[in-house]
Amino acid sequence: MRDDEIIIRVAGAAGDGVQSAGQIIAKTFSRKGLNVMTYNYYQDIVRGGQSWYQVRASGGKVRSQGDGLDILIALNKDGVERHTNPDINEGGASPLTGIAIFDKSISGYTDRKVTYVPMPLSDLASKHSSFALMKNTVAIGAAMAATGVDFDTLSSVILDVFGKKGKVSEQNVSAAKEGYDYYLSNHKSIGKKLSFGNKRKYLIGGGEAVGLGAVRGGLKMYIGYPMTPASSALHYLAAHARDFGVFVKIPEDEISAINMTIGANYAGARAMTGSSGGGFSLMVEALGLAGMMEIPIVIYESQRPGPSTGLPTKTEQGDLNLVLGASQGDFPRIVLSPRDARDCIDLTSEAMNLAQEYQTPVIVMSDLYLSEHNETVDSIDPEFRVDDGNRPVDGEKDYKRYLVTESGISPRAIPGQKGLMHNEDSDEHDEYGDVVSDAETDPTKRVTMMDKRMRKLETFVRKMPPTETYMLADAEYAVIQWGSTAGVTEEAIDILRGKGHRIGAIEVNRVFPVNPDIGKLCSGKKKIIVVENNYSGQFNRLLKAELGLKTVLVRKYNGEAFYPSELAAMIEGEMR
């Protein structure tokens, strides 16, 4: 691990305040201008179990949760035991090599080659409050002292987090100060060279980034039924509904959610829905309705491991087959897969326009890893050009809702427009929207309309921006990844480059339709290695089918995200 980088992990049981402690640490670093990435390991319970929250920070790039562990804050004995044990590997996470901070009442753990820092956390906390979780704040103070960050920044974060609670907020600052001072008087700094600055960075979660991107893209209605890990976007938008002027609604189920989303867009209000695979499965029939009626909709699909309820608090990229194959018949759909928080903002805004432009479903595919971790972005552009696509003017003569055009895109009138009344139909219809399937089934019209709709995909492909790459120019080996594995793939490439391998990556954030340029980027490479967080290599199969690529597959499906050194080793294994 680099000297200018630090990894801190807070470990405890659910209900111990693990996540809020981790978030205070993360924000302290992002306020000091460091790049930060957090990782949330938790279970589907409200109390008990084992959970932990990790913060990685550096002046340099931080593109994954990272390898190594410098400081452990253990809130119970199990935390000390588990995270110092070199054999316990929480789905790829590293055991501690640095210091472990915990309450001095914890004893009887196995002695290992780490620096133990038992502290009177509870005693120091009780000087300021009888509230049990206050000892966490003391521990945070101690850990922050160990990193050398100034106390003022920490206290500014604590005040903001507990802000409105007045007295509680002051008590927490005092408790943190106790821990901070105690550590400085009794222990030494961990000797990292962190390049602290004073330009604050935005620390944002992937779900919030999707919400923000949607609003920037003209969102007026968000309708979603809660399901982890898609709920973070729903919560963010609900909290800001008035301010953003966005109508937010939880309906009776996901079937209703998508039909409402379709209804809103039909009426001319940009609307979006979101869920995980289970909820998306309920949306399947209506997805095709939007395809047939050519109504723009955006769906945020944040994956978690299936099948069925699966692992509700874990990550996977196992829904691609579902998303690509959902609903009967052929119709155009666009699938985007943001790589990081910045992509979540940018691609969601873009999705809002693409849906309007192509009048068809656009699905933004994320996963728990991306939706639920926080990461820093340097800047967020408030500007975005919202484009409503092809809209006819009132009173247009002989208006045809589904006018056959070269691009496949037809003028979309919305209710309220004078003289453009028409019917939109889930039955096959002609250019006017009149049904052709009932009385006089018309094979010619059917083919014309199918071709027209499907032509929209060809138009989209023609306008696709080039696929982005990483260190690919001189590479002999190409890694192809999609979505949230981009950052960790880059770090794995760096590790392999460090070992002398000429390897680079193709980063796919527009998954479907497949960009034909991926085939060109692969030409002449010794080996093409596809990296996926799922069992069967769903994207790999798509690439083979669409581009005829010969590939090998690297996969992980234990519910956790890839770690850089783990992924590097897996890739290296395939290079021989």
Place this chain on the structure above:
Amino acid sequence: MVTVNDYSGKIKPDWCPACGNFAQLSAIKNVLTELKIEPENVVVVSGIGCSSNLPEFIKAYGFHGLHGRLLPVASAVKWANRKLTVIGYGGDGDGFFEGTQHFFHTAKRNVDLTYIVSDNQIFGLTTGQASPTSEIGFISKTTPDGNIEKPVNPMTFALSAGATFVARSFSGDPKHLQEVVKKGIQHKGFSFIDVFSPCVTFNKTNTYDYFRKRVYKYEAKDPSNFEEAYRAVQEWGDRIPIGVFYQVKGQSYEDLDPVTAEETALTERPYRKLKPEDFEEFL
């Protein structure tokens, strides 16, 4: 001036001659005309079924969606643009089987729309299977030995769910039908109208004659009396009441939600420009 002709579509209805749906189509067109509502401000949303073909035959904005899903679509249309007059139209199978959950929750939300069900006590489009309102003993393709499942009473269901307007009418009495549809459309909030609409082709039990012998016009003493309404709608057998059973004032969902409550329709509001202050919480 809006005339009935303005609402006449170029497509001739494909219903069987004498199908009950014709009466509802005329009633809707006549009432919209009478109320001087411009066709461009009317959205008719339907599901799938014979009845649900109606939007194809009326010159307004039509949405012929999925079986059972018309109410979520209709609700969102209203929320997007509350200036529109939104009418939901579908069958008994559509509304009381496939779309039950939407019926319950839309009624409870009191979205300002009019939901008219063409209740023929059978699946028409799929050529005659027992529906949720088919009576016990009813013989159909799927119940050759007679239906053994109790029918739902859409009226008690709507009342229990909290609908603010609950009414019933009969295709065989166009005048009554038109009056009830008019009251439903004028009502602010969720109006539910169940219409006995004989399927002359597949339902040989619940015919025009069957209803003509039984229906009588019910006048509520106090339409806001829930208990009275609840009792009245349960009368069944030799005498079946039709009319407006229940009507109360209540705030609609879109009045209560602070975002839709504003005067300007969501569709007409400018897009919200982001400002750097919007990102400050992340700093």
